[in-house]
Amino acid sequence: MVFQKLKKFFEYEAAGGIVLAIAAIAAMIVANSPLNHWYESFIHAPVVVQVGNLIIDKDAHHWINDGLMAVFFFLVGLELKREVLIGELSNIKQIILPAAAAIGGMIVPALVYVAFNHNNPDYLAGWAIPAATDIAFAIGILSLLGSRVPNSLKIFLVSIAIFDDIGAILIIALFYTSDLSLLSLAVAGICLPFLYLLNKRNVTAITPYLFFGIIMWIAVLKSGVHATLAGVLLALFIPMVNTDDPEHSPLEDLEHDLHGTVAFAILPLFAFANAGISLQGAGFAQLFHSVPFGIAAGLFIGKQVGIMLMTWGIIKAGMASLPSGTNFKQIYGVSLLCGVGFTMSLFISGLAFGGVTEGFDPRLGIILGSIISGVVGYTVLKYTLKEEASTGITAIDLTKS
Numbered sequence: 001m002v003f004q005k006l007k008k009f010f011e012y013e014a015a016g017g018i019v020l021a022i023a024a025i026a027a028m029i030v031a032n033s034p035l036n037h038w039y040e041s042f043i044h045a046p047v048v049v050q051v052g053n054l055i056i057d058k059d060a061h062h063w064i065n066d067g068l069m070a071v072f073f074f075l076v077g078l079e080l081k082r083e084v085l086i087g088e089l090s091n092i093k094q095i096i097l098p099a100a101a102a103i104g105g106m107i108v109p110a111l112v113y114v115a116f117n118h119n120n121p122d123y124l125a126g127w128a129i130p131a132a133t134d135i136a137f138a139i140g141i142l143s144l145l146g147s148r149v150p151n152s153l154k155i156f157l158v159s160i161a162i163f164d165d166i167g168a169i170l171i172i173a174l175f176y177t178s179d180l181s182l183l184s185l186a187v188a189g190i191c192l193p194f195l196y197l198l199n200k201r202n203v204t205a206i207t208p209y210l211f212f213g214i215i216m217w218i219a220v221l222k223s224g225v226h227a228t229l230a231g232v233l234l235a236l237f238i239p240m241v242n243t244d245d246p247e248h249s250p251l252e253d254l255e256h257d258l259h260g261t262v263a264f265a266i267l268p269l270f271a272f273a274n275a276g277i278s279l280q281g282a283g284f285a286q287l288f289h290s291v292p293f294g295i296a297a298g299l300f301i302g303k304q305v306g307i308m309l310m311t312w313g314i315i316k317a318g319m320a321s322l323p324s325g326t327n328f329k330q331i332y333g334v335s336l337l338c339g340v341g342f343t344m345s346l347f348i349s350g351l352a353f354g355g356v357t358e359g360f361d362p363r364l365g366i367i368l369g370s371i372i373s374g375v376v377g378y379t380v381l382k383y384t385l386k387e388e389a390s391t392g393i394t395a396i397d398l399t400k401s
Helices: 002-011 014-033 036-043 060-086 090-119 135-143 151-175 183-200 208-222 226-235 248-275 290-316 328-337 344-355 361-389
Strands: 044-049 056-060
Touching: 014 036, 014 135, 014 151, 014 248, 014 344, 036 060, 056 060, 056 208, 060 151, 060 208, 060 226, 060 248, 060 344, 090 151, 090 290, 135 151, 135 248, 135 361, 151 226, 151 328, 183 208, 183 226, 208 226, 208 361, 226 248, 248 328, 248 344, 290 328, 290 344, 290 361, 344 361
Parallel strands: none
Antiparallel strands: 044 056
16 A cells, blocks of 8 residues: 555656655755754765776765766756657757747846856856756646646746756856866767767667766766766767667667656755755845845746746747747746756756855755745746636647647
8 A cells, every 4th residue: 555655656747846855855954953963974975986096086975966966967868869859859840939938047047146246256156056947846846736737838848948958068068167187088088989889880788888978977077077967978879769679769768767766866865965054053144145145036036037038029029939728927937937946056056166155055045046936936827727727718738639
């Protein structure tokens, strides 16, 4: 009975977001309790891997952020490739609106943050923190509204998040890279032709890809470029089609196998390791510091303004139309949900400030902005969807068209 209930819960669309929220809340509780010393010992525990002269000496926090999150980005890469080949990004007409909305939803939050922090060059490193969207949380909140949500609205949100992920990958690669090691980059580059040959020869066994992927991850880790980008590169070479068995796609099978591990293990562990904010001594002065306040304002205000301006502009220009069965009120609700930046914002925050700050904690702004965006977004959508139902307007189900 208990097993069946657990199985049913994990199959629930919002389950990933719920588990993520529980992990974040648990981290906050532990970090502000007598167990805080245990929490600090856990995230700073040294973990050393050595093979001959090759040594990787990191604490648990870095292994989670650089290692396990590479698996998350690998999954993101798989999803992006599938969407480009056979999904929502395969049709140019379907991608104009969410692509424009995502661009607006990255640029305006960054500008809002810069407006609060332009006087201090050291703080400007955090400009990209409010540009991110946490797809697990956003979809989880949307799923809480049940069958009243039009499929086209879900697709619109997912499409925005996909472009948001692409933007985050580019931002990390271009703006959050330390001193480069050309030798390490060369080693990573040597792996790419081998991965290409595996793909061209239609090698469908995953082990050879993982072998070169691990070498590439180590090389990228040592190069100064963030190691998670190796996960994205590896995903691009995983074959979509198995010519010997067309009914089974290596990419889709791997994506399916990884989804549960990422959603219910890797992301919650990341949230637990990164959301443990000690509130000891925290007050309005710290909360209203320009960095956390700028992040919160960027997530809550910048996201909705950027997405709505771009959406309205593209539609008024006749370049695209609203998703079937939706209206601007519902699009506004989705724009608010995109302000839930949690996982990706925490990730970029670690890159921007290295987890070492004085007088402020950027995570306060991330959590505050994400909570407000999620609550207000849910409320707006609940009201507008109820309004649609009361007027007898039925959303079009794209799965039946």
